[in-house]
Amino acid sequence: MVEKKRNPKLESFIITMKIFLRDPGAVFGLVVVMIYILIALIDEFDPGLIGLTDVNSLMPNYYNPSPLPPSSQHIFGTTFPGIDLFQGILKAIRLDIGITFFVVGIGAISGILLGLVSGYFGKWIDEIIMRTTDIFFSIPFLVLAIAIAFFMGRTILIISFALIIIWWPTYARVVRGQVLYIKELAYIEAARASATKNHKIIFKHILPNTLAPIFVQFSMDLASVALIFATLSFLGFVPTLGGSSSASSGGYIPELGYLSSIGYSYAVVGDWWTIVFPGFALLLFALSMNLVGDGLRDALDPRFRR
Amino acid sequence: MKLSTYVIRRILILIPTLIGLTIIVFLLTRAGGTNMIIGPYLNPRLSAQQQLIEKQQLIKQFHLNDPVWVQYFYYMWALVQGNWGLTKTAIYTGPVTTAIALFMPNTIQLAIVAYVIAMFIAIPSGTASAVRKNSFVDQFTRFIAFVGISLPVFWLAQILAEAFATPTISPSLNIFPLGGTVDANLLVGQSWYNQYLGISYPTHIMMIDALIHGDIPVFISAVRHVILPAATLAFTSIAGIMRYMRSSMMETLNQDYVRTARSKGVPEKIVIKKHARKNALIPVVTVSGLLFAGLLGGVVVIEEIFNYPGMGYWTYWAMMGLDSGGIMGSTIVFGLILVSANFVVDILYAVIDPRIRLGE
Numbered sequence: 001m002v003e004k005k006r007n008p009k010l011e012s013f014i015i016t017m018k019i020f021l022r023d024p025g026a027v028f029g030l031v032v033v034m035i036y037i038l039i040a041l042i043d044e045f046d047p048g049l050i051g052l053t054d055v056n057s058l059m060p061n062y063y064n065p066s067p068l069p070p071s072s073q074h075i076f077g078t079t080f081p082g083i084d085l086f087q088g089i090l091k092a093i094r095l096d097i098g099i100t101f102f103v104v105g106i107g108a109i110s111g112i113l114l115g116l117v118s119g120y121f122g123k124w125i126d127e128i129i130m131r132t133t134d135i136f137f138s139i140p141f142l143v144l145a146i147a148i149a150f151f152m153g154r155t156i157l158i159i160s161f162a163l164i165i166i167w168w169p170t171y172a173r174v175v176r177g178q179v180l181y182i183k184e185l186a187y188i189e190a191a192r193a194s195a196t197k198n199h200k201i202i203f204k205h206i207l208p209n210t211l212a213p214i215f216v217q218f219s220m221d222l223a224s225v226a227l228i229f230a231t232l233s234f235l236g237f238v239p240t241l242g243g244s245s246s247a248s249s250g251g252y253i254p255e256l257g258y259l260s261s262i263g264y265s266y267a268v269v270g271d272w273w274t275i276v277f278p279g280f281a282l283l284l285f286a287l288s289m290n291l292v293g294d295g296l297r298d299a300l301d302p303r304f305r306r
Numbered sequence: 307m308k309l310s311t312y313v314i315r316r317i318l319i320l321i322p323t324l325i326g327l328t329i330i331v332f333l334l335t336r337a338g339g340t341n342m343i344i345g346p347y348l349n350p351r352l353s354a355q356q357q358l359i360e361k362q363q364l365i366k367q368f369h370l371n372d373p374v375w376v377q378y379f380y381y382m383w384a385l386v387q388g389n390w391g392l393t394k395t396a397i398y399t400g401p402v403t404t405a406i407a408l409f410m411p412n413t414i415q416l417a418i419v420a421y422v423i424a425m426f427i428a429i430p431s432g433t434a435s436a437v438r439k440n441s442f443v444d445q446f447t448r449f450i451a452f453v454g455i456s457l458p459v460f461w462l463a464q465i466l467a468e469a470f471a472t473p474t475i476s477p478s479l480n481i482f483p484l485g486g487t488v489d490a491n492l493l494v495g496q497s498w499y500n501q502y503l504g505i506s507y508p509t510h511i512m513m514i515d516a517l518i519h520g521d522i523p524v525f526i527s528a529v530r531h532v533i534l535p536a537a538t539l540a541f542t543s544i545a546g547i548m549r550y551m552r553s554s555m556m557e558t559l560n561q562d563y564v565r566t567a568r569s570k571g572v573p574e575k576i577v578i579k580k581h582a583r584k585n586a587l588i589p590v591v592t593v594s595g596l597l598f599a600g601l602l603g604g605v606v607v608i609e610e611i612f613n614y615p616g617m618g619y620w621t622y623w624a625m626m627g628l629d630s631g632g633i634m635g636s637t638i639v640f641g642l643i644l645v646s647a648n649f650v651v652d653i654l655y656a657v658i659d660p661r662i663r664l665g666e
Contacts, residue, residue, distance in 0.1 A: 025449075025452075131322050131323070131326065132326070134319075134322075134323050134326070135322075135323055135326030135327060135329075135330060136330075137644075138323050138326070138327050138641050138644055138645045138648070139327065139330070139637060139640060139641040139644065140599070140600055140601070140602055140603030140640050140641075140644055141600075141603060142603035142604060142606060142607070143603040143606065143621070143636065143637055143640040143641075144330075144603075144637070146606065146621070146625060146633065146637075147331070147334055147633055147634075147637045148334060150334075150338075150625055150630075150633050151334040151335060151337050151338035151342065151630070151633070152334070152337050152338070223455070223456055224455075227456075227458050227459075230458055230460075231458060231459060231460055231607055234458075234460045234607065235460075235606065235607060235610070235622065235625065236625065236626060257458070257460065260458075260460060260461060260464065261460070264464055264611075267464060267468050267472075268467060268468060268471075268472050268484075269472070270472065272468060275461065275464045275465070275468070276465070278461075279458055279460075279461030279464065279465070280461075282458050282461065283453075283456055283457055283458060283461065286455075286456035286457075286458070287452055287453060287456035289456075290452050290455060290456050291452060294452070
């Protein structure tokens with residue numbers, strides 16, 4: 001008989017997956033998120049596959065502008081001016097998901113780096129970084145995002161920048177807390193005693209052990225960033241896209257919050273579908289992401305491992 | 307550490323935060339460029355040449371050619387003196403401080419009603435899910451909490467407006483009117499209500515002013531107008547408060563004195579209501595204020611959708627009208643609210659739980 005080689009990392013991963021897959025909510029969330037990502041990727045690389053033509057434009061139809069109820073031709077109905085909601089939502093998912101992943105990704109990386117530095121070196125560096133996070137936490141997220149986008153411009157880059165500025169402090173704090181605990185442990189002391197370089201201790205010995213809470217935070221933040229981004233465009237910070245297609249679309253950018261905002265004046269006179277579907281698409285994504293985050297928290301928490 | 311020492315320390319930490327807050331807002335206004343700062347002061351009726359002269363004067367007046375840190379000093383000096391600049395929006399034109407004084411009270415009314423609604427829903431459901439852990443009630447409230455943090459605020463507001471205020475969709479549910487803080491038709495010719503701004507006098511809080519003037523129909527109308535926006539605002543923070551209540555309650559139920567109460571035969575209902583819940587509530591009440599203040603930014607969306615003349619409504623119109631004074635003022639005010647909520651919660655916590663100040 002061949003002795004099976006034990007791989008602790010792989011075993012740990014399998015246990016995590018098992019616990020994660022035991023939670024029906026988390027599995028549901030994961031499947032939905034996968035579908036959203038798939039739609040976004042199809043939009044980006046081969047929109048013809050799901051029957052879309054111009055993914056940067058909502059393709060208004062000025063010959064028939066008033067909203068039409070859901071029918072076999074337009075399964076989610078249309079919104080002003082003659083925009084097919086189903087296609088609009090499929091296109092909007094690309095921008096919403098793309099921006100969300102971009103913002104949380106960059107925010108997490110910069111937050112993690114600053115948190116590692118802050119927690120590991122302590123003293124005045126820690127003091128400066130943590131007081132800075134205090135300052136960013138002292139303004140409600142939405143208000144700060146509005147102020148940044150208002151003063152710096154309404155391009156897609158500035159809006160992403162505004163959201164990154166808001167999101168890095170959370171990661172910095174989470175990581176710092178972890179580092180403060182880990183750096184007192186014996187194995188770090190051993191690494192230090194054997195004259196291991198600081199950057200090696202930080203990235204090889206500390207960072208991997210801070211990742212569990214980061215993953216949880218990351219998935220929850222994907223939900224909140226998607227919501228705030230949509231809220232900003234609902235309020236009128238509609239990001240402008242480059243390229244000729246957006247100019248020819250007359251400013252109708254595929255974005256879920258924006259789709260919801262153009263439908264509102266029709267919804268209050270009875271055309272309920274103009275707001276129900278775009279908002280629901282957003283709710284479904286955020287809910288799934290939160291369920292995934294919750295499942296991850298349980299799966300990565302050693303207390304649940306039996 | 308004595309409580310007074312702790313309070314003084316906490317105040318000292320407050321100072322860099324406040325300075326940082328003003329630095330952020332200051333840098334943002336400067337990032338917007340010269341035109342954004344002096345725009346509201348320019349007189350559009352002047353000729354192009356006169357405007358150029360006026361522009362130069364304004365640049366001098368605001369010290370815009372000085373180094374940035376000097377500009378910050380002048381900026382802070384003006385803030386401290388209460389000179390927050392001008393706001394020019396479609397709904398109000400005048401000094402920023404006056405705008406805040408006019409619009410803030412309505413937001414306070416909205417926030418208080420929303421907070422009460424949130425607590426009334428979050429506390430019982432949080433208690434129930436802690437007492438019956440993993441039961442159907444627990445799972446259900448957990449699901450609702452998830453939906454609560456995943457709901458786009460603007461969408462919830464739209465759906466509620468559609469469901470309860472749109473006669474063509476739901477005639478039987480059409481009980482909460484949309485728009486403003488009160489039915490303006492009830493107040494035609496009343497000197498204590500400004501029809502144009504939608505704001506009442508003297509306190510600017512509609513419900514209180516109605517009572518001061520003894521006008522019961524107006525009061526009822528004001529209550530009906532505040533319910534929908536307040537429910538929307540409440541829903542955003544219910545999830546957080548509920549979860550916090552659940553964990554606090556579970557912790558309390560494991561305490562020795564609860565076991566003692568149970569073992570001496572106190573009925574379970576009384577153990578939960580009198581012994582456990584009272585103690586579990588203390589941290590929840592303190593922290594919920596902070597949770598709530600953090601989500602107060604949602605009023606920008608909510609007040610816009612319900613046309614409710616408060617801080618958020620003003621911020622929205624400032625945003626639409628490229629009014630830098632309004633955005634600056636409201637950012638500082640929302641920041642101050644959050645900072646003071648944080649401060650008060652920290653102090654209250656230290657009063658309740660002496661371990662916090664001893665641990666320092």
